[in-house]
Amino acid sequence: MADQSVAVVTAERSTTPMLEVTGLGVTLPAGVVVDRVSFTVLAGRTTGLIGESGSGKTMTAMAVVGLLPDAAVASGQVRWKSEDLLTAPERRRRQVRGREIGVVFQDPSAALDPIQTVGRQVGEILRRAGRPRAEVRARVLELLARVGLPEPERQAGSYPHELSGGMRQRVMIAIALAGRPELVIADEPTTALDVTTQARILALLADLREREGLAMILVSHDLRVMAHVADDVVVMYAGRVCEQGPARAVLDRPHHPYTRALAGNVPAVTSRTAIAEPLPGAPASPFDPPSGCPFHPRCPMARARCATEVPALRETGAGPAPRRLSACHFAEEVTP
Structure with a gap:
């Protein structure tokens, strides 16, 4: 049972x-x-x-x-x-x-680029779509706030190794949501x-x-x-x-x-x-x-x-x- x-x-x-x-x-x-x-x-x-x-x-x-x-x-x-x-x-x-279709991968440590900031990685799909820089920045901060990262402006400039495992997974979710x-x-x-x-x-x-x-x-x-x-x-x-x-x-x-x-x-x-x-x-x-x-x-x-x-x-x-x-x-x- x-x-x-x-x-x-x-x-x-x-x-x-x-x-x-x-x-x-x-x-x-x-x-x-x-x-x-x-x-x-x-x-x-x-x-x-x-x-x-x-x-x-x-x-x-x-x-x-x-x-x-x-x-x-x-x-x-x-x-x-x-x-x-x-x-x-x-x-x-x-x-x-x-x-x-967005994808949240199993291991954020492997999926995230260690030499790019969190904000740049979240905004990648928006830049490829030709969105203006100010719009990309605003959307990145919105997404980081939406997935519960504290101090989105500061976290956008962080690198993945500076975040905890839970925070890296939240970044992966933000990336998955970036393209709506x-x-x-x-x-x-x-x-x-x-x-x-x-x-x-x-x-x-x-x-x-x-x-x-x-x-x-x-x-x-x-x-x-x-x-x-x-x-x-x-x-x-x-x-x-x-x-x-x-x-x-x-x-x-x-x-x-x-x-x-x-x-x-x-x-x-x-x-x-x-x-x-x-x-x-x-x-x-x-x-x-x-x-x-x-x-x-x-x-x-x-x-x-x-x-x-x-x-x-x-x-x-x-x-x-x-x-x-x-x-x-x-x-x-x-x-x-």
């Missing part, structure tokens, strides 16, 4: 698709890392991509904004307001990336931050989503993060989607044993010291998945069928969009 202490923030429901990912496949020299992944991001809502390390969630998110080599994306469509970004010219993809995007992709935005700073960054993202009317894709391995921010979730395992649907429904009543194991392993959201225990067994490799259901070697519900037959991702619950889907032969038995 899922941990009932997990509370999910649910925004006003929208049925307007901003982004539609269909049958996405990503292949690296070692093998397939994303296998026929499909999901929809609705306007004004946060879609969470969740799973253990190696599940394919970051590869999926980076494929959306064209930050993988073209040769790596083997199949599928990524439709941004009806335009397929996978077949769009590179010039158009660069235009979309930053202006229409309609969708923001945040890849593990709280990694390596202490619990208190994590909570502040999550509160900032939720507040910006509400105030700016943004849609958001949030990538995380931490169900506590999803519980605070996500409206809808896509649970990934070994490069595939194993469950998806509205966050409250999925976390409260999982339809897949993997989701149930993740949710049941989450310590109280209000705890500042509790750490989730790792799930028993090793995650399946997408490069060499086991036969049948990739989760069956770790699954307490596994039966003979699970070892030989790959379960289809199928609808397991009626209701408004997004639909409840599960790739489990026995989804109806997972949560009584």
Whole structure:
């Protein structure tokens, strides 16, 4: 049974698709890392991509904004307001990336240029658009204030190494917002931050989503993060989607044993010291998945069928969009 202490923030429901990912496949020299992944991001809502390390969630998110080599994306469509970004010219993809879709990278220390000031990096996309210097300066200070950096004028002249980890992450969020995007992709935005700073960054993202009317894709391995921010979730395992649907429904009543194991392993959201225990067994490799259901070697519900037959991702619950889907032969038995 899922941990009932997990509370999910649910925004006003929208049925307007901003982004539609269909049958996405990503292949690296070692093998397939994303296998026929499909999901929809609705306007004004946060879609969470969740799973253990190696599940394919970051590869999926980076494929959306064209930050993988073209040769790596083997199949599928990524439709941004009806335009397929996978077949769009590179010039158009660069235009979309930053202006229409912002990206918050996992490690701000690696993503930020150490020899350029914070203000210059936040204003880069505005300068490339030919905005006047005074307008760029005013927008940079506005953004730094909006993401909660104290003394924006002073911080604009700082270098990344002069800021704390939480402050650098706020700068990354400011950069993502500079082009006034309609969708923001945040890849593990709280990694390596202490619990208190994590909570502040999550509160900032939720507040910006509400105030700016943004849609958001949030990538995380931490169900506590999803519980605070996500409206809808896509649970990934070994490069595939194993469950998806509205966050409250999925976390409260999982339809897949993997989701149930993740949710049941989450310590109280209000705890500042509790750490989730790792799930028993090793995650399946997408490069060499086991036969049948990739989760069956770790699954307490596994039966003979699970070892030989790959379960289809199928609808397991009626209701408004997004639909409840599960790739489990026995989804109806997972949560009584």
